[in-house]
Amino acid sequence: MKDVYLFSGFLGSGKTSMLTNVLKQFKEKGLKPAVIMNELGKLPFDSQAVDEEIPLKEMLEGCICCSGAEKTEAQIQSLLADNEFDVLIIETTGAAHPVEALDAVYSPLFAESLNIKGIVTVADSKLWLDRSSLTPQVRSLFIEQIRHAHLLLANKMDLLTEAEQAKVVFEMQGVNPNAFILQTTNGKVPLKLLEGLQATAQASKDDIQAAKIGKHLHLSSRLVELKQSFSQEQFEEWVRSMPSSVYRIKGYVPIEGIRNPMLFQYAYGLVQWIPEYINMPPKIVMIGENIQEIDIIGEK
Known part of the structure; x- marks a missing residue:
């Protein structure tokens, strides 16, 4: 690392x-x-x-x-x-x-x-x-x-x-x-x-390790592994539920019925899906403020 x-x-x-x-x-x-x-x-x-x-x-x-x-x-x-x-x-x-x-x-x-x-x-x-x-x-x-x-x-x-x-x-x-x-x-x-700085909140298998900078974590990044497939509509609905303090999401999302996870990008309220011809790991990166508090799709 x-x-x-x-x-x-x-x-x-x-x-x-x-x-x-x-x-x-x-x-x-x-x-x-x-x-x-x-x-x-x-x-x-x-x-x-x-x-x-x-x-x-x-x-x-x-x-x-x-x-x-x-x-x-x-x-x-x-x-x-x-x-x-x-x-x-x-x-x-x-x-x-x-x-x-x-x-x-x-x-x-x-x-x-x-x-x-x-x-x-x-x-x-x-x-x-x-x-x-x-x-x-x-x-x-x-x-x-x-x-x-x-x-x-x-x-x-x-x-x-x-x-x-x-x-x-x-x-x-x-x-x-x-x-x-x-x-x-x-x-x-x-x-x-x-x-002493730490702006990355890493997602482990069991829980989210929230990083601390001073008393409050503001602008930060979070890496999330997606453990199941979704429909594009399901995933976009989850993205639309985000607060405006989530600025970016990008990564590879497993979509039902599609062989390889698709490249997904979100910025300024716009989403983009791009077919991927290589089997990329199903992970996304989220960037925003207080990002570790966001509930992840597919997780209880």
């Missing part, structure tokens, strides 16, 4: 400084990290921050959260097959919504091999105070990145007065009361804080 961290945050917030510092800490501890870097440009500037001996996959000209989702799955599968590593860090673009990024890296194909530790968002504290100057779309994404973080770095604190520092922490805590907020300079975060 490999630990996986998602690093989120706007361009210029300090993500690369954090990445460089965290990689150094992992290596000092004797752990071998691997990195997937996702950039919107053509030139991989940030990859210069990663040492040559660290396995690195780059995604250029694409966002991890849209057309790049399949590429991300392929990159992770390639890393799992070709490289010996202990921990995987995925640096998303500043334009990535946290839910989309989590969706892109959590595939039923390798969900059991990965332990999603959480989303670490680096927020530019000075930009937070000046957020009224941003366009509505950019401001909304900025707030969403903060709202869905499991660990929040209020970075560039050295540029603020004590009163401004207190204001930033108070306001960010109001947006995300679940995350631990660390005041940082140059994105320096102690490894212990990262290792």
Whole structure:
């Protein structure tokens, strides 16, 4: 089981400084990290921050959260097959919504091999105070990145007065009361804080092991094994009964009368069924808030 961290945050917030510092800490501890870097440009500037001996996959000209989702799955599968590593860090673009990024890296194909530790968002504290100057779309994404973080770095604190520092922490805590907020300079975060995260709720044979982050688990993932077949109508009816806090469901669903489990995807209230010609394991991944409380179809 490999630990996986998602690093989120706007361009210029300090993500690369954090990445460089965290990689150094992992290596000092004797752990071998691997990195997937996702950039919107053509030139991989940030990859210069990663040492040559660290396995690195780059995604250029694409966002991890849209057309790049399949590429991300392929990159992770390639890393799992070709490289010996202990921990995987995925640096998303500043334009990535946290839910989309989590969706892109959590595939039923390798969900059991990965332990999603959480989303670490680096927020530019000075930009937070000046957020009224941003366009509505950019401001909304900025707030969403903060709202869905499991660990929040209020970075560039050295540029603020004590009163401004207190204001930033108070306001960010109001947006995300679940995350631990660390005041940082140059994105320096102690490894212990990262290792204490746990955003994946794994389904065992007997029960659901609910993960804990602080007192409340908010944005999280859950892997579920389906132990019987359903009609498509039955399964869709169950999906429609979900609260709006369930953002994504994807995986392979056994359908009565059909030889192989079908690929099922759910997002934004829309469902998609795709025939599968290989007998894939009947498992689905669910992504949302308080996901471990959802009753699973076919289970009492």
